[in-house]
Every structure is written in structure tokens, then in C-alpha cells.
Amino acid sequence: MNALVHMAxxxxxxxxxxxxxxxxxxxxxxxxxxxxxLWKKLLPxxxxxxxxxxxAIEGGIEKAEAAQQEASDVLQQYKxxxxxxxxxxxxxxxxxxxxxxxxxxxxxAEGQRQxxxxxxxxxxxxxxDRKQAAQALRQDxxxxxxxxxxxxxxxxxxxxxxxxxxxxxxxxxxxRDAGNAxxxxxxxxxx
Amino acid sequence: xxxxxxxxTDQMLAFETDCHLFSGCGFEAPGLHSFVFEPMFSIxxxxxxKPILLALVGTLAIVWFFWAAFNxxxxxxxxxxMVGEAGYDFIRRGVVYETIGxxxxxxxxxxxxxxxxxxxxxxxxxxxxxxxxxxxxxFSIPLGLALLVYILWVGLTFKRQGFVGAWKNFTGYDxxxxxxxxxxxxxxxxxxxxxxxxxxxxxxxxxxxxxHMLVALFTIATWYMLNGIGIAYSVVSxxxxxxxxxxxxxxxxxxxxxxxxxxxxxxxxxLVEEH
Numbered sequence: 001m002n003a004l005v006h007m008a009x010x011x012x013x014x015x016x017x018x019x020x021x022x023x024x025x026x027x028x029x030x031x032x033x034x035x036x037x038l039w040k041k042l043l044p045x046x047x048x049x050x051x052x053x054x055x056a057i058e059g060g061i062e063k064a065e066a067a068q069q070e071a072s073d074v075l076q077q078y079k080x081x082x083x084x085x086x087x088x089x090x091x092x093x094x095x096x097x098x099x100x101x102x103x104x105x106x107x108x109a110e111g112q113r114q115x116x117x118x119x120x121x122x123x124x125x126x127x128x129d130r131k132q133a134a135q136a137l138r139q140d141x142x143x144x145x146x147x148x149x150x151x152x153x154x155x156x157x158x159x160x161x162x163x164x165x166x167x168x169x170x171x172x173x174x175x176r177d178a179g180n181a182x183x184x185x186x187x188x189x190x191x
Numbered sequence: 192x193x194x195x196x197x198x199x200t201d202q203m204l205a206f207e208t209d210c211h212l213f214s215g216c217g218f219e220a221p222g223l224h225s226f227v228f229e230p231m232f233s234i235x236x237x238x239x240x241k242p243i244l245l246a247l248v249g250t251l252a253i254v255w256f257f258w259a260a261f262n263x264x265x266x267x268x269x270x271x272x273m274v275g276e277a278g279y280d281f282i283r284r285g286v287v288y289e290t291i292g293x294x295x296x297x298x299x300x301x302x303x304x305x306x307x308x309x310x311x312x313x314x315x316x317x318x319x320x321x322x323x324x325x326x327x328x329x330f331s332i333p334l335g336l337a338l339l340v341y342i343l344w345v346g347l348t349f350k351r352q353g354f355v356g357a358w359k360n361f362t363g364y365d366x367x368x369x370x371x372x373x374x375x376x377x378x379x380x381x382x383x384x385x386x387x388x389x390x391x392x393x394x395x396x397x398x399x400x401x402x403h404m405l406v407a408l409f410t411i412a413t414w415y416m417l418n419g420i421g422i423a424y425s426v427v428s429x430x431x432x433x434x435x436x437x438x439x440x441x442x443x444x445x446x447x448x449x450x451x452x453x454x455x456x457x458x459x460x461x462l463v464e465e466h
Contacts, residue, residue, distance in 0.1 A: 016223060016330055016400065017393070023331035026243045030250040031336060034309045037254045039301035042261040046272075046279060049264035056266060 142167035211418035218415050221407035226328060226400070242329045245322055249312045257308075282307050282451065290455035295462050299455070302343075306336060307451040310395065314443035317403055318436050325399040325443075330392070333450075337392035340454045345384075347461035360460070391453055398446045402439045409435055 146163050149170075210216040230238030260275030268276060282304045287296040313332060317325035327333050348357045358364075363379035365372070409432040416425040 016226060016396075019331040019334050020329065021331070022238065023242055023246075023329045024335050026246055027326075027329075027332040028335040028339070030246045031305065031309050031339070033250050034253050035302060035305035038257060038305045038308075042257045043279070043301050043304065046261040046264050046276065049266060050276070053266050 138171065142171070145170060210415060212416045212421040212424075213418050219411065221404055221411060225404070225407055241322075241324060242326050242332075245316045245324060246313065246326045246332065249316060249326065250309075253308050253312050278308070279304060286448070286451055286455055290452065291459045291462065295459075296455075299458055303451050303455060306340075306454060307447050310336065310450050311443060311447035314399055314447060317399065317406065317439055317443065323406075325403050327395055327446075328399040328403050330396045333392040333395040334388075336450070337388045337395075340391065340457060341388035344457040344461050347458060351461055387457070391450070394453075395446050395450050398442055402435075402442055406432065406435045406439060 142163075146167060149166070210219065212218075228240035228242060230240050231244065232239055256271075257275060260271045261279075264272055283300050286307070287300050287303050290296070291299060310327060310333075313326035315325075316322045317328075345357075348360050351357075352360050361380060361383050362376040363383075364376060368375055409428050413425050413428040413432055416422070416428060
């Protein structure tokens with residue numbers, strides 16, 4: 001019975017929505033302790049490490065990216081150099097070709113020139129030889145004709161001047177006859 | 192009158208230990224009296240009872256855990272730090288960033304994290320052997336926290352929106368509503384400024400209160416029926432106890448989560464630009 005009385009006095013089930021003040025105070029203090037530790041000490045501490053970890057991971061990624069960038073730069077450089085070398089080689093080759101062609105053309109021109117020179121020289125030589133031969137022939141024919149005429153007429157035509165005159169006159173006569181004959185034959189052909 | 196229905200004097204068990212079915216004593220169901228505790232001792236005129244002690248021990252447990260996990264954090268975390276980080280990250284990313292946003296929310300992360308773990312551990316006492324009492328089923332605890340959030344929310348609203356803007360915010364002022372506007376403003380005023388802290392606190396309190404009641408009911412019934420043929424009923428009741436405890440574990444997390452989610456929603460409502 002005592003206990004019942006006790007309950008009736010102090011533990012009358014009251015409205016549970018009427019908050020007991022000591023619990024309210026203690027609850028707030030307890031929460032304040034939790035909040036204070038987390039806010040001031042523990043969360044900043046873990047945030048720092050989380051940030052460091054993030055940086056460590058991202059730093060690694062950044063490093064890898066930098067290495068990749070460098071590698072691709074070097075590759076690009078090599079490619080550029082290679083292209084440049086190819087270009088240079090092509091340029092040299094075409095230059096050499098041009099030079100070769102120029103050389104060939106020059107040599108051809110030179111050969112042509114030399115050939116023409118040689119031909120011209122040959123022509124001149126032939127002409128000179130012909131003239132000389134004609135000269136020599138004229139003299140020989142003259143001599144022979146003179147001798148023959150001398151023998152025939154018995155008259156020595158030793159005198160050079162006279163001889164020459166006679167020969168010339170003879171030859172002229174020959175040439176005139178030949179000219180007439182040609183003209184006659186030409187006339188005959190025309191007719 | 193049968194044996195005196197009373198809470199045991201040491202307040203550790205909420206029912207008589209020698210009362211069984213068929214032993215001539217009635218079933219003493221848990222009720223409001225299960226939530227009232229005698230002071231166990233007092234220091235300097237201040238009485239300490241079971242909920243207060245549990246609150247203090249729970250506080251120590253939380254601080255100890257996070258101290259062990261976060262005080263000397265390592266880049267490569269140990270097990271404890273990993274668990275702590277998972278919980279911290281869940282609240283920070285899953286609740287604060289999701290509702291308030293990363294930029295504005297960062298400031299409120301410590302508050303919300305502390306709130307979540309405090310509420311959760313206070314709920315968790317419900318299933319810890321020997322304690323077996325959710326501290327949050329004492330209305331003072333959720334009420335204190337809800338008032339804290341309420342003061343923060345009202346203060347923030349005035350600070351961010353100015354005097355007129357704050358009242359517009361509280362009353363849901365929106366010109367396009369036309370003639371319905373006065374009605375809406377009255378309803379919004381009541382719902383925001385007067386009812387909100389109450390519902391915020393009661394939602395948590397009532398869930399834990401009812402949960403504790405259910406677990407206590409089946410626990411007491413299991414013990415009470417443990418006599419003769421009653422053992423068969425007792426087994427059923429025991430299974431129900433286990434089921435309810437598992438269910439409570441789930442509810443405890445959900446309620447802690449809902450409490451901080453609502454906190455974040457209120458803070459976010461105070462921060463948004465005038466609409």
C-alpha cells in the first residue's frame with residue numbers, strides 16, 4: 001500500500017507532453033557537449049584529412065596528367081622535327097633535281113654549241129680545202145695545158161707572165177664554153 | 192487488491208520480477224508510469240534519474256567514438272575512422288548538401304552531424320541491454336533540440352530576409368493567391384511559427400515513446416507468461432520482442448534522419464531568396 005501511495009503522490013502519470021525541466025536542461029547540455037566537440041575539434045580535424053586525401057588523390061591525377069601532357073608534347077616535337085626533316089629532304093632532293101636538270105641542260109647546250117662550232121669549223125676547212133684544191137687544180141691544169149700547148153706549138157712558153165695570161169685566157173674560154181653549153185642545154189630543156 | 196503494481200525501486204526494470212501467469216497476479220502492462228523515474232541519486236540538489244544518466248553516458252559515448260575516430264586522423268583511415276567518416280559523409284553529403292547546398296550548407300554541417308548522432312544514440316538506448324530506455328521518449332530531450340533548431344531558424348530568417356521579408360516568409364505571402372491570401376497567411380503563420388517546433392519534437396518523441404511501449408509490452412508479457420502452459424504464449428511474445436527490437440533499430444535511424452532532414456529543410460527555407 002505504501003508504494004501505491006508513493007506513486008499517487010510523486011508518480012502520478014502526468015501528461016507526457018509536459019516536459020520535465022531537469023531533463024530539458026541536461027538534454028541541452030549533453031547536446032551542447034557533443035556539438036562543441038564535433039564543431040571545434042573533431043570535424044575540423046577530419047575535414048583537414050579529407051581535404052588532404054582529396055588533394056593527394058587529385059595531386060596524383062594531376063601529376064599523371066602533367067606527365068601525359070609532357071609525353072604528348074615531346075611526341076609532337078618529334079613529329080614536327082620529323083616532318084621538318086622530311087620537308088628538308090624533299091627540298092634538297094628537288095633542288096638536286098633542279099640542279100641536275102640545269103646541269104644537263106647546260107651541258108646539252110654546251111655540246112650543241114661545240115657541235116655547231118665543230119661543224120662550222122669543218123665547213124670552213126672544207127671550203128678552204130676546196131679552194132686550195134681548186135687553186136692547185138687550176139695551176140696543175142694550167143701547167144699541163146701550157147706544157148701540152150708548148151709541145152704542140154713548139155713555142156716555149158717559159159715566160160711566166162705570158163704563160164699566166166695564156167692560161168687564164170684558156171680557162172676563161174673554157175668557162176665561157178661551159179657556160180654556153182649549160183645555157184644551151186638549159187634552153188634545150190626549156191624547149 | 193493484488194500485488195502492488197509499481198515500478199521496481201531501483202528503476203532498472205519496469206515490472207515486477209516475481210509475477211507470473213497463473214500465480215494469482217494480474218498482468219501489469221507498461222504505461223505512462225514506465226516513463227517516469229525516481230531520482231537514483233542527487234548531487235548538489237540536482238536529482239539524477241535513469242534518462243538523465245543515459246543522456247550523459249550517451250554523450251560520453253558519442254564524444255569518445257568521434258574522438259577515437261577523428262582526433263588523430265590518418266590519410267589512410269583505420270577501421271574506426273572509416274566508420275566515422277562514412278557516418279559523417281552520409282550526413283554531410285546526403286543531408287546537408289542535398290538540402291541546403293554545398294556553399295551555404297557547410298556552415299551548418301557540425302550542427303546537423305551533432306544533431307543526428309545525438310538523436311540516434313539517444314534513440315539507440317532503447318535496445319541496449321540494461322538501459323533499454325530511449326532517452327528521446329522523454330519529451331524534454333526532443334523538445335530542447337527542436338527549440339534550438341526553431342530559434343536558429345527564426346533568427347536566420349530575420350537575419351537573411353529582413354523584418355518584412357521574414358514575416359512574408361513565415362506567412363507564405365504570395366500576391367497571386369488573391370482573395371485566398373488572408374486565409375493562407377493565417378494558416379501558414381500557425382503552421383510555421385507555432386506548430387512547427389511542436390511537431391518537430393513530437394514526431395521524434397512519439398515514435399520513440401510508442402516504440403518503447405511496444406518493446407516493453409512484449410518483454411513484460413514474455414516474462415509474465417513464463418509459467419506452465421503460458422510458456423507457449425511466452426515464446427510467441429519473445430519472438431515478437433525480437434521483431435520489435437529489429438523494427439526499433441530501423442525506426443531509430445529513420446527518426447534521427449528525419450529530424451536532421453527537417454532541420455536542414457527549415458534552415459534552407461530561411462536562406463532562400465524572397466520568392
